[in-house]
Amino acid sequence: MSITVKNLGHTYHPGTPLETRSLQNISFDFPRGTWLSVAGHTGSGKSTLAQHLNGIILPMEGTVTVDGMALKEKTPDLREIRRRVGLVFQYPEQQLFAETVYEEIAFAPQNWGTPGDEIPGRVAAAAAAAGLDESLMGRSPFQLSGGEKRKTAIASVLSSKPDYLVLDEPTAGLDSFSRRELTELLSRLKKAGMGILLITHDLDIALSMSDEILVLDGGRQAVLGSPGEVLAHLGAKPVPGLRLPDIPALSLLLRQRGRDVPISWDWREIKKALLRSAK
Amino acid sequence: MKFFNNLTFGQYVPSESPVHSLDPRCKIAAVLVILTGIFMAKHPAVFIAWGILLAGLTLGARLPFSLVLRSAKPVLILALITASIHIFFTKGNPLVSLGFITITSEGLFLAVNMGFRLIFLVLFASFLTLTTRPMELADGLERLFSPFARFGFPAHELAMMMTIALRFIPTLLEETDRIMKAQLARGASFDRGGLWKRLKAFIPVLIPLFVIVFQRAEDLAIAMEARNYRGGRGRTRMTPLRWKAADTAVLILVPAAIFLLVYADRSLS
Amino acid sequence: MSRKTVCELRDLTYVYPGEAAGDRDHCRPALRGVSLSISEGEWVALLGANGSGKSTLAKHLNALLVPTQGDCVVYGLNTRDGENAYQIRSTVAMVFQNPENQIVGTVVEEDTAFGPENLGLPSGEIARRVDQALCDAGLAEKRGKPTYTLSGGEKQRLAVAGALAMNTPCLVLDEPTAMLDPEGRSELLDVLGRLHETGKTIVYITHRLEEIAGCDRALILHEGRIVWDGSVPDLFLSDLPFKEWGIDVPPLFSLWRDLKSESRPVPPIPTVAAMADALCR
Numbered sequence: 157m158s159i160t161v162k163n164l165g166h167t168y169h170p171g172t173p174l175e176t177r178s179l180q181n182i183s184f185d186f187p188r189g190t191w192l193s194v195a196g197h198t199g200s201g202k203s204t205l206a207q208h209l210n211g212i213i214l215p216m217e218g219t220v221t222v223d224g225m226a227l228k229e230k231t232p233d234l235r236e237i238r239r240r241v242g243l244v245f246q247y248p249e250q251q252l253f254a255e256t257v258y259e260e261i262a263f264a265p266q267n268w269g270t271p272g273d274e275i276p277g278r279v280a281a282a283a284a285a286a287g288l289d290e291s292l293m294g295r296s297p298f299q300l301s302g303g304e305k306r307k308t309a310i311a312s313v314l315s316s317k318p319d320y321l322v323l324d325e326p327t328a329g330l331d332s333f334s335r336r337e338l339t340e341l342l343s344r345l346k347k348a349g350m351g352i353l354l355i356t357h358d359l360d361i362a363l364s365m366s367d368e369i370l371v372l373d374g375g376r377q378a379v380l381g382s383p384g385e386v387l388a389h390l391g392a393k394p395v396p397g398l399r400l401p402d403i404p405a406l407s408l409l410l411r412q413r414g415r416d417v418p419i420s421w422d423w424r425e426i427k428k429a430l431l432r433s434a435k
Numbered sequence: 436m437k438f439f440n441n442l443t444f445g446q447y448v449p450s451e452s453p454v455h456s457l458d459p460r461c462k463i464a465a466v467l468v469i470l471t472g473i474f475m476a477k478h479p480a481v482f483i484a485w486g487i488l489l490a491g492l493t494l495g496a497r498l499p500f501s502l503v504l505r506s507a508k509p510v511l512i513l514a515l516i517t518a519s520i521h522i523f524f525t526k527g528n529p530l531v532s533l534g535f536i537t538i539t540s541e542g543l544f545l546a547v548n549m550g551f552r553l554i555f556l557v558l559f560a561s562f563l564t565l566t567t568r569p570m571e572l573a574d575g576l577e578r579l580f581s582p583f584a585r586f587g588f589p590a591h592e593l594a595m596m597m598t599i600a601l602r603f604i605p606t607l608l609e610e611t612d613r614i615m616k617a618q619l620a621r622g623a624s625f626d627r628g629g630l631w632k633r634l635k636a637f638i639p640v641l642i643p644l645f646v647i648v649f650q651r652a653e654d655l656a657i658a659m660e661a662r663n664y665r666g667g668r669g670r671t672r673m674t675p676l677r678w679k680a681a682d683t684a685v686l687i688l689v690p691a692a693i694f695l696l697v698y699a700d701r702s703l704s
Numbered sequence: 705m706s707r708k709t710v711c712e713l714r715d716l717t718y719v720y721p722g723e724a725a726g727d728r729d730h731c732r733p734a735l736r737g738v739s740l741s742i743s744e745g746e747w748v749a750l751l752g753a754n755g756s757g758k759s760t761l762a763k764h765l766n767a768l769l770v771p772t773q774g775d776c777v778v779y780g781l782n783t784r785d786g787e788n789a790y791q792i793r794s795t796v797a798m799v800f801q802n803p804e805n806q807i808v809g810t811v812v813e814e815d816t817a818f819g820p821e822n823l824g825l826p827s828g829e830i831a832r833r834v835d836q837a838l839c840d841a842g843l844a845e846k847r848g849k850p851t852y853t854l855s856g857g858e859k860q861r862l863a864v865a866g867a868l869a870m871n872t873p874c875l876v877l878d879e880p881t882a883m884l885d886p887e888g889r890s891e892l893l894d895v896l897g898r899l900h901e902t903g904k905t906i907v908y909i910t911h912r913l914e915e916i917a918g919c920d921r922a923l924i925l926h927e928g929r930i931v932w933d934g935s936v937p938d939l940f941l942s943d944l945p946f947k948e949w950g951i952d953v954p955p956l957f958s959l960w961r962d963l964k965s966e967s968r969p970v971p972p973i974p975t976v977a978a979m980a981d982a983l984c985r
Binding site for chain 3: 657
Binding site: 198328357406431 | 753754855856882883885886887890911914950952954955956958959962963966968976977979980983984
C-alpha cells in the first residue's frame with residue numbers, strides 16, 4: 157500500500173504569458189509506515205507536489221496512484237483518496253472556523269459521512285493523538301494559544317483517519333519545544349503505520365527523521381535517497397536556495413580541509429570523531 | 436491558484452506609453468466624460484465609432500487588444516442575458532416569428548444597444564485601471580476630491596483605503612485559494628447541492644478569511660503608526676502629480692470628440 | 705569614549721489591559737521591573753522564550769506601548785507623554801514579525817516611500833532616501849515590482865528598507881525571522897550586519913541563539929524579567945541555564961561547548977566558518 161508518483165509534470169497558467177513549469181518528471185514511491193521528506197527552495201514545486209497527492213491538483217503529465225487508485229479527471233475514487241491522504245497546509249491554524257474545538261475536529265468525519273455515533277470517538281482519538289487536552293474541547297478555537305491552535309488544526313485532519321499525512325512546513329513559526337513535540341507526534345503516527353510526507357525547506361528535521369528524502373530544484377528531481385545519500389550528494393552538488401544546516405555544513409567543511417569526520421547531521425558523531433583523532 | 440487563474444480585473448499593466456504617462460486626474464475626468472457619452476448612445480451604428488475610439492486608445496497605450504478585450508469577460512454573460520431579454524420581450528414591429536416568440540426590430544435595436552453599452556462601459560472603465568498605477572489612481576482621486584475635504588469629505592482616507600485594498604487583493608485571493616483547498620482536504624464540497632447548501636459550504640472559508648483580515652488590519656495599523664502615519668495632514672509624495680500640456684490637450688479633445696459623437700448619434704436616430 | 709544613550713528603561717512594569725482581571729491564567733505582568741540602557745551603535749540581541757516579554761519590551765521602545773509602572777525614555781523623551789510619540793518614532797523605527805502585514809504599498813518603491821511621505825519631506829529628498837534604503841536592503845533591482853510578488857524574506861527586507869528610509873538612528877526588529885526560511889533569515893542577517901557596521905543601533909529580538917553571532921550584547925528575558933545581560937562572547941562562555949529559560953540550544957553550540965570542555969581549540973563564538981578555522985589550524 158503506497159502512493160506512487162510517476163513522471164509527474166505540471167505547468168501553471170499554460171498558454172499565457174505567465175506560464176511556468178512548476179514540476180518536471182517527478183517519480184517516487186511512498187509506502188505507508190515510512191517518512192518521506194520533500195525538500196527544496198521556495199518555489200521549487202514542493203507545495204504543488206503536495207496538492208497532487210490528494211487530488212486537489214490533478215496530474216497534467218504522468219500519474220499519481222494512491223493504494224492502487226489512479227488520480228484522474230472524474231475518477232469515482234477522488235473522495236476516498238482525499239480521505240486517505242490527509243493534507244495539512246502551512247500555518248494550518250488559519251483554516252479554523254468552528255465554534256468549538258470539538259466541532260472543528262468533527263468537521264472532517266462529518267463531511268466523509270462517518271456515522272454519528274462514531275464521531276465522538278474519532279474526535280477524542282484525533283485530539284489525543286495531536287496532544288490536545290480534553291479540557292479544550294468546548295473552547296472556541298480562536299481563544300487558544302498559537303501552539304494549541306496548530307494542534308487543533310492537525311487534529312482536524314487526523315480525525316479523517318487518513319493512511320497518509322502530507323504536511324507542508326508544519327513547524328513554520330514554532331519554537332523549538334513545540335517543534336520537538338510535533339516531530340515526536342509524527343514519529344508516533346509513523347510507527348502506528350501512517351505514511352508521513354513532510355514538505356520543508358529546513359533540512360534539520362528532514363535529515364534526522366526521514367527514511368527517504370526527495371530534493372527538488374526548480375521543479376526537477378535533484379536527488380532521492382536516504383538522508384546519508386542525500387547529504388553526500390548535496391555536499392558534492394549543492395542545490396541553490398537550499399541551505400545545509402550548521403552541523404552537516406561543518407562536517408563537509410572539515411572534510412574538505414582533510415579532517416577525518418563523517419558527513420553527518422548528528423553533532424555527537426562529529427564530536428566523537430574529532431575527539432578520537434590525535435591533536 | 437486553481438480557482439483564480441484567469442482574472443485580469445483590469446489590473447495595471449506597466450508600459451511606456453503616452454496614455455500611461457497622462458496625469459491620473461486627466462484620465463479619470465476623460466473616462467467619466469466617455470462613460471457619460473456611452474450612456475447617451477442611441478443608434479447602434481455609433482458603437483462602431485466607440486470601437487474605433489477604443490482601438491485607438493489601445494494602440495496609444497501600447498497594450499495588446501486581447502488583454503483589453505479580456506476585461507469584458509466578467510460581464511459578457513450579463514450582456515448576453517440583457518440582450519436576450521430585450522430581443523425576446525420587446526413589443527413592436529415584428530421581424531421574425533418563431534411560434535410564440537416574436538423578435539421585433541425594436542427588440543433587436545435595444546438588444547444591440549444595451550448589450551454593447553454594457554460591454555463598452557466596462558471596457559473603457561477598465562482601461563483606466565489598466566493604464567494607471569493603483570497608487571496613482573488613488574492620488575488622482577484624492578487630489579480631485581481634496582477641495583471637498585474642507586467640508587469633511589474624507590478624500591485622503593478613501594484614497595488610502597483604496598490603495599491598501601488594491602495592495603492586498605492578490606494576497607487575499609491566494610489566501611482564499613489556500614483556505615478553500617484546506618477545507619477540500621477535510622472533505623468539504625463547494626460544488627454540491629442546492630444554492631443554500633453551497634452558500635453554507637463557504638462559511639468555513641469566509642470565517643477564517645475574516646479572522647485573517649481583522650488581524651491584518653490591526654497589524655497594519657500598528658506598522659503604519661510606527662512609520663509615523665497620521666492621516667493626510669502634511670503628507671507629501673515621492674512622485675507628486677504634475678499636470679502637463681498633454682493633459683490639457685486630452686481634456687479639450689476628448690470632450691470635443693464625445694460631443695461630436697453624441698451629436699452625430701442624435702442626428703442619425 | 706562615552707556613547708549617547710539611545711533608550712533607557714527604568715524599573716519598567718507592564719500589564720496588558722484585560723489581563724489584570726486575570727483571564728486566561730495570565731494575571732502576571734508581561735514585564736516586571738525591567739531596567740536597562742542601550743547605547744548608540746550597539747547591536748543588542750533580546751533573547752527569550754515565547755511569552756517571556758520580549759515583544760512587549762520592543763513595543764515600548766517606539767512608544768507603541770506605555771509602561772504601567774516605571775519609565776521608558778528614548779533619546780531623552782519620555783514615552784508617557786503622548787506628544788513625544790511622533791518624535792520618538794522619528795528616532796526609533798520598527799520591523800515586525802509578519803512580513804505580509806507591514807507592507808502598505810502596491811509597488812516596492814512606493815512602500816519604501818510611505819514613511820518619508822508621512823514625515824512631509826520634499827519629493828526629491830524622499831526619492832534619495834528610497835534609493836539608499838532599497839540599496840542597503842539589497843532590493844534595488846526589485847524597485848518597480850509589485851509587492852505581492854516578493855518572497856517572505858524579500859518582504860521582510862522591504863520592511864527594513866521602509867524603516868531605513870525614516871533615517872532613524874535606531875532600528876528595532878521584533879522576531880523578524882520567525883516566519884522566514886533559512887535563506888531569507890541569512891539574507892536579513894547579512895543586511896543587518898552591514899547596517900551595524902555603519903553605526904546603526906539595532907535591537908534584535910529572537911528566540912534563536914544561532915542568530916546572535918554578529919551582535920555585541922545579549923539580554924535574556926524570562927517571565928518578564930531580565931535574567932542576564934552581557935556581551936555575546938560572555939554569553940557563550942558562561943554556563944547559562946538556557947533550557948530553564950526556554951531557549952533552545954542549537955546543535956552547533958552543543959558541539960562547541962563539549963569540545964571546549966575537552967580543551968579542544970574553539971573560536972570565541974560558535975559559527976560554522978569560525979569552528980572550521982579553529983579546528984583545522
